[in-house]
Amino acid sequence: MDSFGIEKLNFYTPNQYIDLVDLAHARGVDPNKYLIGIGQEKMAVAPLDQDIVAMGANAAEPLMDEDLRTSLGLLVVGTESGIDQSKAAALFIHQLLGLPESMRVMEIKEACYGGTAGLMVALDFVRSHPESKALVITSDIARYGLQTPGEVTQGAGAVAMIVGNKPGVLAIEPNTVVASRSTYDFWRPNYSNVAFAQGKYSEEVYLSMFTEVWDRAENMSLTQSDNLAALLFHIPFSKMGRKGLRTLESKVDATSYARIVERFENSIIYGQQVGNIYTGSLYLGLLSLLENDTSLVEGDRFGLFSYGSGSEAELFFGTIQPDFRAHLDAKKHSSMLKNRRRLSVAEYEHEFEKELVQDGTEQILKRSDFNAPHRLIGLNKHQRSYC
Known part of the structure; x- marks a missing residue:
């Protein structure tokens, strides 16, 4: 039987971050509210020249070679930061990566589920066209505003598959x-550059929809918790995934639950350092688990829970x-995270408040990351220029 799935994957995040201990002190709260209560440690901060296009291209570029470029038949970008x-x-x-014109190219939006929607479209495509490959990119910048309840769950980054x-x-x-x-x-209405959220309600919907798809998967004999090596969650912040995991404590045997909990800890390592990357959060978790858990072996079976507010959820499985x-x-990836620049709170706030021009005048942007192959150069007459 033919198998289809992820051949390679990579991620990129901007080269600067805010430490959440620094942010907690500046906001006058106990750092443990962020470190334990939310489960996050650092938060990537995107400079203007690293928008979702630049980050997506930077995530994908290391995967490219000439054979792959000619075999690609589909490019899908999942984002809610269009x-x-x-x-x-x-x-x-597509232009930045030098891909052929003879392929389908599209963007998908459905909040944080957009990346999974792109992956499912890509899987359907390659099953129908097994001689071709697909490139799926998730790229987002999470923004809630300074000194808002959601501020601590911001972030930026991209994953390419x-x-x-x-x-x-x-x-x-x-x-x-x-x-x-x-x-x-x-x-986030079209007229707003920050999102709106009903935090408690969002958590309730997330958990309710996870329970719904898990129970249906169990009825279809898909969960098989005794041979489920790991369960990955959409993690806008790690505490959310942990709450989803806890709903299974009474549904699976103790040995399976302990194994899933242990693997969950390795799946959140990267996310705790990067923050919320919306469509890419689940896949950053996958990458984190694969690169930080030395006990994984061929044949280990994963469950992956994807969620996008508004709302859509999907539970799928892979080996x-x-x-x-x-x-x-x-x-x-370890070096990229280690070598980022730590911003002061004042620098972070200044970066957050920078804006691209909206009146058609010319704006040239400084290069923020000399190790990144792609960036937004600037705008002129409402058109963006990249390299």
Whole structure:
């Protein structure tokens, strides 16, 4: 039986961050409110020249080679931080990566679920076109505003995945369980550059939809907790995933639950350092687990729970492939996180308040990351220029 899934994946995050202990002191709260209560440690801060296009291209560039470029038949970008109401961010990335014109290119929006929607579209595509591959990119900048309740759950970053019929990392099973319902737990109107949220209600919807898809998956004999090596969650902040995990304590046997809990801790390492990256949060968790858990072996089966406010959820499953570590770059990712610049609170606030021009005048941006191959150069006549 043919298998399809993730062949390679990589992530990029801006080279600057705010330490949440510093932020807690500045906001006059106990740091443990952030470190334990939210479960986060640091938060990536995106400079103007690293928008979702630049970050997405930077995540994807290390995966590229000429053979891959010619075999790509689809590029999907999942984002809820779109830069244009009409033109897809994917088209900018398509040009930056030098991809062929003879392929489909699109952007998908459904809050944090957009990346999973892109992955599912990509899987359907490669199953129908096994000679082709797909590139799925999740790229987002989470913004809630300074001194707001959601401030501590901001972040920025992108994850890129190659999807095809030779899944060197994770073979994804065709059977999934989905749920959709219209809610107002989190939203951002077109006229606002920050999101609105009903935090407690959002948590309730998240947990309710996880329970719904888990129970249906169990009825379909998909969960099989005795051979489930790990369960990954959409983690806008690690405490949210932990609460989802706790709903299973009475539903799975003690041995399985202990194993899933232990692996969960490795899946949140990167997210605790980067913060909320919306569509990419689940896949950053996948990468974190694969690169930080040395006990994983070929054949280990994962469950992956994706959630997007508004709201849509999906639970799907995959199996680790032989030599999966050869398709990862843990040292590079560790170095990228270690070598970021720590911003003072004043610097962070100044960075947050910077804006791109909106009147059509010319704006040239300073380069923030000399190790990143792609960036936004500036704007002129309402058009963005990248390199």
